[in-house]
Amino acid sequence: MVKKAQSSARREESLSRESIVEASIALLDAKGESGLTFRALADRLNTGPGAIYWHVANKADLLTAACDAMIARAMNAAQEGATPREIIRNVALGMFDTIDEHPWVGSALNRAPGQLPMVRILERLGQQVSSLGVAKDAQWQATSALLSYILGVSGQNAANAQIGREQNYDRETFLQTVAASWLQLDASEYPFARSVAAQLSVHDDRADFLAGIDLILRGIEAQQAD
Amino acid sequence: MVKKAQSSARREESLSRESIVEASIALLDAKGESGLTFRALADRLNTGPGAIYWHVANKADLLTAACDAMIARAMNAAQEGATPREIIRNVALGMFDTIDEHPWVGSALNRAPGQLPMVRILERLGQQVSSLGVAKDAQWQATSALLSYILGVSGQNAANAQIGREQNYDRETFLQTVAASWLQLDASEYPFARSVAAQLSVHDDRADFLAGIDLILRGIEAQQAD
């Protein structure tokens, strides 16, 4: 736990985009979204904040690069599956698990529309939607529906984790707090919210997520049957 | 266009949570997400930044309150529809249009999981999913699938608008930039992204959004037929 014992020591290796991205990921994993600052990063890399700008355009660029490294790994790991349908489910679950472990990926992803991280996911999904036999002119809509759904869940999981970190809540405590607040809503105005409040803290996020994917896949199949 | 002509003038009305939220919405609409600061808000309200904290817990609270006001309006406007299916589509379109006009609502919404703004949407959707005849134990999954999809699209639209504002791009220019970057991807690795790049700048976001809702609704119906 020695702090900066060698603060003025020279780095052994020179800075590079990769080493900066790697250090950013470590920082984000350890301290969450707010943990990534140019000063903290410079400390960890034994350099000054200005040096980082030689290799990286700005913070958004850095965050997207860190996110992309994570997505690339997740997409490579989620290759297998016997049918297009199974591969789509595996890609989706790969995303879910990545964001479960690294919540910051969820918000970084949502803040970089059209960028490489998102295109990686779009590509995997699109190829399988195509293999599913969806008509050429319906492939975009089917694929972007899947992608939007995945991004939606990712964003929420990221936000949940963020709040949990800020308030030192675990998942359980957070959901119980939410459930309690739903139960205090007006009974005639919010019957549905109140009726599902109870299952909120016991439900399985991952299973629910997959159920949503299945719903969209069924919709795609039903459309093909027309 | 007189600026601060009366900067030291007393406010005519005293501060209130409502007036603060109202001023926040005006600021967010005019200057985007980054336009909402306690200093800018204090200026507009002829007060100091500290005064705002008497009525509002912190910035997250303020943003959620502003978001909630917008969602409440949208949900009240999207009441009509002959069938549950039509009401669901109208609720979804109401959200789409709200975020199209006020992009900051999309990101505020995504950052406040379990909070009132989201519950308002969940409730509307849930009531209609229930009316659709979905079995009791499948209602939560169907409703949250719809909600997650809506949140996903909302988040992307918000991010698109945010980038557009930062770079002074209009929608068209932004999408053309994205399409151009997709066309530069490796042809064997990214066949799908390249094949859809062309339609990217001419596609109709709103129609695509609705197509996704329809896909999920079909999935729900298919599940009921089991």
Added chain:
DNA sequence: ACCTGAACACCGTTCAAGT
């Protein structure tokens, strides 16, 4: 070509002091 680190122009939030 790459790095340094002080400086700039901001933030959200707090809090003693006022009314």
Added chain:
DNA sequence: ACCTGAACACCGTTCAAGT
């Protein structure tokens, strides 16, 4: 009870100066 505004502890980013 409510407001004031200076002060605190941060940010991302820039840039003259170094090597």
